[in-house]
Amino acid sequence: SLGDFFQALPIIDYTLVLHGAHRSWSMGEIQALKSLQAGVGLLFNNSLRDVLHFRMAMVPRLYGAAARGRSLLMSGAWKMPKRISRDLNNFHHAAKYLGMASALGAPDWDGSMPEFKVDLEPETCSPELNSALAMPKIMGLAAGAAYGPAKRWPAEYFREIAKRWLECGGSVVALGAGAEREICAEVLSGFPSERALNLAGGTSLRALMALLRRSKFLVANDSGVMHLAAAMGIPGAAVFGSTDPSATSPVSAKWRVFYEKQDCSPCFSRECPAGSYACLRSVTPDAVWDAIETRQS
Incomplete structure (x- = not known):
């Protein structure tokens, strides 16, 4: 649950976890929001439904992006730049959200990330997780991407990075969702299990946050794990394919982004329309390894 993420941030006083994505809120959830007696709601999404929910919770002033006819229900709505097809956005999503907060009087962001409090008791962890946390010189590999193969750097390229890291005396841990376990198994196949865990x-x-905190580096596709690691201050390398790094790259100076733009990109497709995956295959393991060596030195 993303609730764990927000609950690990001491700067957040209260987290309301919604049970079920992309659906109407329950009356209990609306009542929980109402009980906070919030004076202002700032919505970072474009949902008309959520504006209605905030209205039902009696939040008097609502602000957010102008989208889907919801502006009339809000105290203030900002028009955002529209994307030009096959062009890079040149407007990061984080800049959009920070701009909204700034418009309501929040101070300008100084670039520092908040501290996360992640405490795991060993007795509450699985033996496999405890083994991973005890491994030396961990590199995380986030080889999956829920959106589809057009966001996934080839498994054999990840495997080459893992091989080189192991040869340098490190350990590797494959991270991701359950649907990505098979891809991660392909990446780690044949490596010694005491130093390579899926x-x-x-x-x-x-637990994922605890593992990232122990990691020296993360190699990832454009994914949630990438953003989480960057927010926690973990260095890494991100490979972009069908998506736009100018809009969704990790917000961290400790990260190196790899993107080989093609005439057809960014296409935002789940699978490569041409079948070549040229944008991903053009990023070589050598290039990523150079970035790893530079950061580690």
Whole structure:
């Protein structure tokens, strides 16, 4: 649950976890929001439904992006730049959200990330997780991407990175959702199990955060794990394919982004329309390894 993420941030006083994505809120959830007696609601999404829910919770002033005819229900709605097909956005999503907060009087962001409090008791962890947390010189590999193969760097490229890291005396842990476990198994196949663990689908979000905190580096596709690691200050390398790094790259100076733009990109497709996956295959393991060596030195 993303609730674990927000609950790990001491700067947040209260987290309301909604049970079920992309559906109407229950009356209990609306009542929980109403009980906070909030004076202002700032919505970072474009949902008309959520504006209605906030209205039902009697939040008097609502602000957010102008979208889907919801502006009339809000105290203030901002028009956002529209994307030009096959062009890079040049407007990061984080800049959009920070701009909204700034418009309501929040101070300008100084670039520092908040501290996360992630405490795991060993007795509450699985033996596999405890083994991973005890491994030396961990590199995380987030080889999956729920959206589809057009966002996934080839498994054999991830495997080459894992091989080189192991040869340098490190350990590797594959991270991701349960649906990505098979891809991660392909990446780690044949490597010694005491130094190469596949934990895709086998961790809670809190456990994932604990593993990232122990990691020296993360190699990832454009994914949630990438953003989480960047927010926690973990260095890494991100490979972009069908999506737009100018809009969704990790917000961290410790990260190196790899993107080989093609005439057809960014296409935002789940699968490569041409079948070549040229944008991903053009990023070589050598290039990513150079970035790893530079950061580690």
